[in-house]
Amino acid sequence: MNATALEKFQAAFPDATCKVVLESVVINVQPDKLESTLAGLKNDPAFNCGLLLDVTGIDYKDYPETTDTRFYVVYTVRNWQDNLLVQVRTPVVDPEKGIPTATHLFDSALWGEREVWDQYGINFHNHPDLRRILNHYQFEGHPLRKDYDIRKGQVCIGNDSLEKEIRARLAINGVAESTMKDINTEIMFLNLGPSHPATHGAIRILTALDGETIMANVNEIGYLHRGFEKTSENLTYNQIIPLTDRLNYCSSMMNNIAYVKAVESWLGVEITERAQFMRVVLSEFYRVLDHLVCIAANMVDMGGLTNYWYLYNEKEAAYDFISRLTGARLTSSFTRIGGMYRDFYEGWESDLELHLRDIEKGIGDSIKLVLKNRIVHDRTKDVCVLSAEDALSFGFTGPTLRASGVPFDLRKDAPYYNYESFDFDVPVGSKGDIYDRIMIRFEEMFQSIRIIRQAMKSIPDGSVFIEDSQIVLPPKADVYNNIEGLANHFKLIFEGVKTPAGEWYDSFEAANGELGFHFVSDGSGRPYKLKVRPPCFYIMGGFHKMVEGNMIADAVINLGSINIIGGELDR
């Protein structure tokens, strides 16, 4: 980010204070100017930030530095074409009164703001549907406020009926009350989930059906809300790594890498060349694994069980291979701030090649069953189509966005870890239907394998750790044999890696899309606040847009095609 860009912002928003933090421009505005600022960012061709990535609140109650108000709300927007990342911060004087909503500008604000309300109790005027999203409907209080005790659980009995919401959706879609009352045109309500084989986890999908056609759809999530963000506030930076495994558990190592990358970027740490290459190899390998499971499960939804075995067996074999490297099949926890847990073992390269070949074979077999398969074509082509505008407005990223024809990939558009030096393509869809979403995942696997082969060819030797006693644990010989080493080890374990006070956002192209982390640090070894920007969450927020007007059976395969992973969706 250069100085002229900043001047451009300052000139466009004279009442705001703008500064540059890492890769992003941070704009501080008063609530009354919030709407105009966000509208300006979105509509002004000079900025063209049409992708609202995330909305989050911050509670400064225990923050060492005093701020003008206790609560702040932060909107993170992006111009995907020019790699422009902007955060708009606004103080919230009275959380009850709140601030104006951004839902009329960005559809992704619908769920983003609901989460802020649920977790922080900050109101948004004129939000059409402000209610709890992650916590259950009988929950009292707002858990991410600093004065909410982390262990205060609240028992829930029963289930929210969602009747009001689905009726509102029906009204929006132009189904009149009289149609619903008439016995001939009566609408049937059908509920899938929360525990249903089609939901691949716990999600509740409520539909209003006319015959088999979905007239309206409302979804409820939060069944796997495990308090990642609140728990993180009590852990040191390195202790959080195991928790990140469990966000998207189909590609655990990608979360590990995304997380440490975010911390390292704030510390200003440049990891060693070898570690960078390792991270590329491993994250691409995990991208393949993630897509394998997604497609395998999707095919099962369509009735193709044979496909499942071709794809899943490769994944199963890869788990044992991974456990040789990390010690665990699923939950890798393989990164550390400043490098990797350890180097590749001897013989890794040949093992990897063997697995890549098996995987290629598995995918090849599966593709053969799919490509000319009439059932797959009939069921997926022109079904659950989402336009590029809608996808952007709902905050889609990753393969689901690319299927709608938007060629945005952080590996190309904001490269990290030398991605610019690898030769690979970013597949883009033409329609935005289920077929595109499946095929993009198939193609991405081949591209990832290409990257892995290139990276393994040019991976340099050397350490996988940087040398910095403030960040990386000393060698065990030092810990056992001299007092400095021991004290160093002790301090790092107990106090954690200290980060300078401040706030930042950093993101990574995970298997499902942009996985971002928004941190607030008070200078200690534990984050003051940590918010995840999960790709799934916003994709699920646009689910109704994809399925309304389609058949109920299509909704099931659509859910499989967008790869919703509970751990990441609900955190």
Added chain:
Amino acid sequence: MALGLEAKLGDNVMTSTLDYIVNWGRENSLWPFVYGTACCAIEFMSTAASLHDISRYGAEVVRFSPRQADLLLVCGTVSYKQAPILKRIYEQMPEPKWVIAIGACASSGGIYDNYCTVQGIDTIIPVDVYISGCPPRPEAILDALMKIQDQIKGETVLEDRHKDFKGILD
């Protein structure tokens, strides 16, 4: 649960022979209902896949309706929001039924000691076997299945297990 003739007969040679036959049938044809919520469910998928092949133990008929299942596998974290659903599914399963808590989360809340996570599903429903691990390996899941089979061997049709159970939702 004894409802028919065996209830009248009580504990005698007839019922113990009946036990033997019934248990033999039950233990080798468990029909699981997979209540998969999180990461542990992926390991269940591995258990069912070709390599570990759960059908070697007669338990491959995974049912997606609790009404047709007699083994509840709880794989993953259960939050307070989910607790009523889990309880309802358990109640919908006909007797006799067994429950395995797969993984640290289902057994005790695991690493999530916080406001939204139930600290062990045995606060909601009775559990027969717990598996440690985060996630447990597929072998551990098979091991738990064999434990259930062993347990079934010693059961009798006369006894009504867990009738006094009281959880936080009762």
